[in-house]
Amino acid sequence: MQNVTPNIFTETKVRGCNPSYITTSDGVVVIDTPQLPTKAVQMRKEAEAHGPIRYLINTEHHVDHIFGNYYFKGAGTVVHHQGVYDNFMVVGPELDPFAYAQEALPTDDPDGAAIFPDREEYYQDPNKGQIVFTGDLTLRVGGHTFELIHTPGHTPGQVAVHVPEERAVFTGDTVFSECQTWLMTSNVDEWLTALETIRDLDIDYVVPGHGPITTKEYLFVQRSMLMEWKTAVAAAVAKGWSREETVERVHFKDRYPVDIGQEYMMDYINEWNAGSLYDKLTA
Ligand SMILES: [Zn+2]
Known part of the structure; x- marks a missing residue:
């Protein structure tokens, strides 16, 4: 994983979203989980080496941001928006999220097959939200603030996680950095508003849902797309x-x-x- 700041660890180079964690003086906060099973297990272990995981925040309901939650059971409290909770691993006309997670195994995570649950077992407890909110929510952990700002558009339950002490924001797929934008489950007008909300933040680092770490300048590129x-x-x-x-x-x-x-x-x-x-x- 790559350091964005000394306290922020993120993974931009494996299949799936950019899962991340932030170390604080009182434990660790995870933002999105790896889609690939062995990567999820590995990231949990790495994160826990810095202290107990206090919260696991999901920025959106798409499978590549939430499937790995399954491997974080017992590691902190899962927090996400009502819109994530309501759509969590729900089969849609465009995608069967469980099948999609499974189809990545042969090419991207062959060892993950051994720890991949069957469908019924998975859906019994996929480790979805224990704290589910509407609007915005602020969490404090150690000396850090985590502002979960509702920024619907890419998905209805989308949040941006602003960490002012790190001058960083985790946008989920409100930002696709230098890669293809997926907008089939989106409200594009709301998404444009979400970009303006993020642009108002006083930050140096934008951790996108996909692609390399970027800056506020890139918000104009996403808007244009x-x-x-x-x-x-x-x-x-x-x-x-x-x-x-x-x-x-x-x-x-x-x-x-x-x-x-x-x-x-x-x-x-x-x-x-x-x-x-x-x-x-x-x-
Ligand atoms: Zn997405």
Whole structure:
């Protein structure tokens, strides 16, 4: 894992989100968990070497941010927004999250198969929220403050975790740093507002949901990507293109690579992004 500051540890180089932990004078706070089983077990061990885990915060309900919670049972209190709780590992038309976690094993975590639960066993206790909130929530641990700011858009229960003492914010997938943006379960207008909320923070480090650590400057790039997507699909609708034609012709595949381990999903992402926007703009 990489140090963002001496107290912040984050992993940007394995398949899944950028799981992180912060060390404080009174234990550790985990933000999002590794999707790959052996990585989850390993990160828990590493984090606990710095002291007991006090809280595990999930920034959103997408499988690559929450599946690893299963391997953090008994390690601190799980905290997330009502919108994460309500959508936790729920099968949607675009994705079966459990199957998605499983399909990554052969290529990205063969050793994880031995500790991968069967579906029924998993759903009995996936380790979801013990503290579930609406609005914003502030936690204090040791000398650190963790401001959980509701920033819906990418997902309904999205939070940004602002840690003023570290001059850092953990945005979840409100920021895709130098990689493809997934927006099929999103409200793009709310997402643009979320970016403005984050831009108001007095910070030096933006820990994105995917891709390298970045800065506030990159918020403009993310904003542009969202606006370009929406404008391109709106223009397609205005030209009278069908959904099929829009999905085929509107894409941003040349803009960025897909995040690590998901390279094979380039078409899927672009087709679902275009299709979901088409449905929303023609509803
Ligand atoms: Zn996401």
